Amino acid sequence: MRLLVSLVCFIFIGTLSCGADRPNVLIIMADDLGWADLGFQGSKDILSPNLDRLATRSVRFTDGHVTASVCSPSRAGLMTGKYQQRFGHEANTPPADKGMDVEQVTMADSLRKQGYRTGVIGKWHLGDEEQYYPTGRGFDYFYGLREGSRSYFYNAKKDDKPNSNRRIEHNGQHVVFDGYLTDVLGDKAVEFLKDDSADPFFLFLSFTAPHGPMHATETDLAKFSHIENKKRRTYAAMIWAMDRAIGRVLDQLDSSGQADDTIVWFLSDNGGATNNGSINLPLAGHKGIKFEGGIRVPFLMRWTNRFANGRLFNPMVSSLDIFATSLAAAGGDVEAAKLDGVDLLPFLEGKRSESPHEELYWHKLWFSAMRDGPWKLIYVQGYGYALYNLDDDLAESKNLADAHPDRLNSMKNRMVTWKEGMQEPRWGEAEQWFKTHSKNHIRIIEGK
Structure with missing residues (x-):
């Protein structure tokens, strides 16, 4: 367990780097989440106690943006730290033979070179063919689906057919799962965190919730029976399940003693969609368009060892900055990576006073x-x-x-x-x- 600090140091390209000096990195991404649809964002009908708890200890970016208002290009920008248009990943949902340009260096590639064990759990949506598979893009571990959405329950006759790119896989092997998918993804994340390696970890926990189809368990739906609109009720139940899974992950970090030295990012891949009951107000627009409701998202960063207290950060930031900031925290060379994102740490520490992005x-x-x-x-x-x-x-x-x-x-x-x-x-x-x-x-x- 990482409770025991390793005395072993590793030499990377002439630089001595010790595991104790490199924080873990956890990115938690929601899918099609509305701007107003969490407790800390002011919602009165959506309940998110674990994310609200995270927000109280986090830097909360009030002008935080993703690079696209739809799923796949937004994720390509996040994973590369570059405008995805630089490598032609402009449109959504790559065709069967296309995916994120294999010449691009991913965040997982860079952190693995820094001695991190790397994993992605959940939605990939960056290419279905083998050359685009997560374990070829810097990730040691993958549990999830290649495509962008699927049923939240196992369905052997549809999404879980052997030839389906929506089936759940573990490092290339088709697996059967029991229960509600959001809970399963949370459980797999907890398992990943329990690994007894002394190396720091990078985990991308990529939920499909609350993207359609609108599926929830009867127990979770019953909690929101007071919401009259059926779609909104199901949406609330889906976020409740996601928040519950996130709570288990945060609890595991606490119980293992890793919480203070783990950078936890939380954001959505884009704004709320028109078909899932989400609310983006007071922002205009929604998923798929260029108004703020499509591209401005709830955006948090917690790193207790460096920033003990929660606070607001109002200057403009981007999901592009997650790669650069995490790489800098890990001791990597951000300038050599030639990213469009910037290292936010000097701005958060007060060493730089201008906006990270004009x-x-x-x-x-x-x-x-x-x-x-x-x-x-x-x-x-x-x-x-x-x-x-x-x-x-x-x-x-x-x-x-x-x-x-x-x-x-x-x-x-x-x-x-x-x-x-x-x-x-x-x-x-x-x-x-x-x-x-x-x-x-x-x-x-x-x-x-």
């Missing part, structure tokens, strides 16, 4: 966005641009494009230049998504 960019096929401090630019193909000041209008309800033409043009030119430096998308999406999301963007821009 600009952030988003783009997927037909829609783009850019932040320049509080200013936000949105582009819709075939329609044009909208401009907002989030300091004054977090709900993005007042389009200032006509009032600030110089600012609009300046940001537009920088956005175009940024996009020109990216790789062409390696796959696309069906035309229906352009039509659907174009209407959603325009509806919000025009206040309809």
